[in-house]
Amino acid sequence: MREYKKYCPLLFLLIFSQILSAQNILIDNSKTPEQLVQQLFSGGSCVQPTNITINGYNFGSGEKSFAWFESNGSGFPLENGLIISTGKASSAVGPNTSLLSEGPTSWGGDNDLEAAIGESNTINATVVEFDFVAVTNYMSFNYIFSSEQYLSNPGSNQCNYSDGFAFLLKKIGNPSYQNLAVVPGTNIPVKVTTVRGAGTICPPANTQYFDAFNGSMHPTNFNGQTKVLLAEADITPGASYHIKMVIADQGNNLYDSAIFIGGSTFNNDFAMGDDRLIADGNPLCPGETLTVTPDYTVPGTLSYSWFKNDVPIPGYINVSNPTYTITAPGVYNIKADIGSCIVNGYINVEYASVTALPTTLSKCDDNSDNIAIFNLTAASTAITGNDNTMQVTGFYHNLTDAQNQQNAIANPGSYSNAAGNNIVARIKNVFDCVDYANITLQVQSSSPLNPINTVKVCDGDDDQDGFYQFDLNEITQAIEDANTLPAGSSIQYFTSLADAAALTNPLSSPFSNTDDYTQTIYAQVISSGSCYEILPVTLQVNTFSPDNFDNETVGICESTTTLLDAGSGFTTYLWNTTPTTTTQTITVNTAGSYTVTVTNSEGCKAIRTFTVVSSEAPTITHIEVVSFSGNGNSITVYTSGNGNYEYSLDNIVFQDINVFTGVSAGEYTVYVRDKNGCGMAPPEVVYVLDYPNFFTPNGDGYNDRWFIKNLDIDFPNAELYIFNRYGKLLKQLAPSGNGWDGQIGNNQLPSDDYWFLLKLENGRTVRGHFSLKR
Structure with a gap:
């Protein structure tokens, strides 16, 4: 802020007391436009508005889009002032229980507003205009922007809507306006999309200037508002200016908004520089002074008077010099008597305290040389009084070095008092205010301690x-x-x-x-x-990790026992039997989990678990043979029994799975046995059938006839037919016959491919071809 307003502490107090009050603001529709604007200026102001006009909408029965408001003890931050709205001004009265969308579509917008904020298609505009002649080089006033478009639970399509408003200023005769309703320190117009709090799906923006999303008990009927903001500008003394305050809906006449302009806050007084406040992060430090003077002196001023907290400052009443040097906190006000009126200036100054406390660090002497290693940073809490707003910025051997920040102790965490027993610590607070504290180092003799065992x-x-x-x-x-x-x-x-x-x-x-x-x-x-x-x-x-101490699974046959051995060389054994057993081995006759805990000479433990499972001899329940499939021929063995079984076709090589694949045609004996030695199933013979791919009927005793070996064993009633390549039936063979010799009626058939059809009694049909070679 460029200047301090005397009423601000009261207004901030009222905003916190809002929760204690159920009252709402009051609206007065009886004042004329001249009265409404004139009451924006403080009493005794050297500036008076002229050429006052307010254009908005008349809803009838005395209700318009502009009016005077009073906070009525509701906690609303502005005590009173002018409200201009895009709807009915009287509808701004709380509680916040209805959605305001009141202006008709016939109520037009404003071109100057659209140019100032970069919007178009405005509607429902209320415009306040007046002229004034500047007395000083600075003007300002307070305002709050409120809107129904501050939704606490918006849809994603509602995040980019914002009504527009502007406070436009121009020197009379100039073609263009300056918009004063901007985010402080920027040229960004204030509106819903540029000042919005966090907590909704819409992106927050400049949240430090947003007040709140309102609940139903708010003293106004709007969904949210900004904090009290300051519109300000540097102006030319003696020049005539035109003010235009305008607000309008954007896009349509729904979701009304309003501007609350603080009564008696329109000031054309002295600019005194920024307030120096703790809250603003720029207070003065203890012992620091601040010389202040108005940025501009009004010609013809008769005298100046200074006040602190509204109390005259002795020696500074009716003086000719407007300069004063501040040495203590307070609200300082200069009054310039220019004859017909008084021009004021305000500045609020606070001092940030910083107090460093002296302390003593004691350390034990570990070798009787009166020298010890100190951690100087351990004194930080005592020096700052455990105030986390202060920090130690360095340790020095004397105050001069600390004040000049030179020759700092390089390793304060491990400081030997051989370099001195008096230390000065430099402390600063968050505002860079500085103080100094003495640290006295004491070395005490040490007593030995009795050792303990490893x-x-x-x-x-x-x-x-x-x-x-x-x-x-x-x-x-x-x-x-x-x-x-x-x-x-x-x-x-x-x-x-x-x-x-x-x-x-x-x-x-x-x-x-x-x-x-x-x-x-x-x-x-x-x-x-x-x-x-x-x-x-x-x-x-x-460490204790015995060799060959892995967990083990052991099988036990029916009606037998088995010996579990934990291994030798351990100090103690403890089995989880009932009762417990403390021997190296135990004999068990039932399945279960047996755990042994062993210890070595150091008392370290290791645990081993034997999982004993019951076993019995297997029973072959069924054998499934897949024949006539070439490399896809297979034998699958199905068993029953409680055991861990393995399978073989030669009683030599056993496998864990019960399926044999890639089995060639022939006779096989199936063997199944228990891995734990609890017996074997009676072997069973099976046949894998397949047809030969060729035969050579040349009388040499090898492959002289084509037939399917063992077909009569598994399929004695099968039907087997042979065809030439043209599908002519040449021969039907019996399963138990001696096959085909390659002749038809004593005539030898030539070398060629021949086809067969095999019909099995299980319904399966096998087709294929083979070669006759001569």
Whole structure:
């Protein structure tokens, strides 16, 4: 903000009290356009509006699209002022329980508004216009933009709609306007799409300037609004200006919007520079001064008077010089008496406190040389009073270095007091305000601690890698048992002597050793009144992974027993039997899961599980043979019985699966046995049938006749026919016959391909061809 408004603290207080009130704003339709505009100017203002006009829509019965509003104790941020709307002004009264879309389509828009904000097709415009003559080089006024288009649960197609408004200013005689209703620090026009809060599917924009999506209990009947915003401009003193305030619906006459302009907030007063506020991130620091003066002095000014918090400042009443140097927080107001009226200027100044507290760091002497390693950063909490808005920016050997930020201590986390026992810390807050604190270093003599035995553990997980999660609390108990420590003492652990001496990088419990199998850590006793030497503690991780100790599955035949052997060489054995057994071996006669836990001389454990399963001899229930399929011939064996079986066609080579594939034609004996030695099924003979691809009837005793071997065994009633290549039936063969010799009626048929048809009694038909070779 360019200047401070006296009423702002009250207005912000009212917005927080809104929840305590169920009242709504009031609307007064009785005021004339002249009265409405004149009441935007503060009493005694050196500026008076002229040529006032307000054009909007008259809804009848005295209700128009513009009116005067009062907050009525509702908590609405502006106490009173002018409302201009795209609908009926009186409909702005809360609660927020209806959707306002009131303007008729015959009510037109505004071309200047469209040019200012880059929109088109506006409708339902309300326009306020007036002239004024500038007294100073700065003007401003407060406003709130409210709209029904601030939907708390919009559809995706509603995110880009926004009614438009503008506060247009131009020097009379100039052709173009300047729009003052912009997002602060930008040229972006303020509207729903450019100032919107988070929490809906629509993208948020400039959320720091958005107030809220309203519930039903809001004092206005709009779905949301911006915070109180400031329209401001630098102007030329003595020049005449024209103001045009305009709001309109965009695209259609639905979802009304309104502008609330604060009463008595139209100011053509002094610009005094930005307020210096904690909330704005620019307060003054302790001891800092701020010299202020108006940006412009009105010619003919009779005198100046300064006030702090509305109280006259002695020595600065009716003076000729408008400059004042601020040395304390407050609201400062300058009043310039120009004869006929008073021109004001305001600035609000706050100071950000920063107080650094002196402290003492004590450290134990671990070798009687009165030298110790200090972690200076450990003093940060005491120096800042645990205020997280302050931070230590450096440690120095003297105040001069700290003030000049030179020769900083390079490693404050590990500082040897051999370089000095008095340290100065530089502290700053979030506003870069600085203070300094003294740190006194004290070295105390140390007493030795009784050592403890090596902490031995067993690597208890499946990965015997020599790493373990150590419970440091158990080690602390061992140290306390071996020593008498003062009440309130604590023990911290570190991976190095340097860290232990500096109290940096303490270990947390549980601690996983970083060196496999064996590691030394260092215990430091923390006591407010006593010092102890650093105690080394050795950690040892023992592994135990016996050879040939895998889990095993064992079969047991019916009515027999089996011996389970955990292996030799262990210190103890413990079986999960009932009652438990502590021998190396046990004999069992029932199926089940048997677990043995063994220990070695270090007390480390290992567990092995024997899964005992029942077995019995198999029974072949069915054998399925696929014949006449060439390489697709197969034998599938089906069995019953409780066991783990394997299969063979030669009683030599056994396989786990019950299917034999790629079986050539011939006679086979099927063998099935239990893997655990519990017996074999009676062997069964099967036949795989197939036809020969050729025969050579030359009388040499080999392949002289074409026939299907073993066909009469499986299919004694089969029908077998032979044809020539033209489909002529040449011969029918009996399954039990001696086949075909390649002749028909003592006539030898020539070498050629011949065809056959085989009809089996199971309904299957096999067709194929073979060659006769001579």
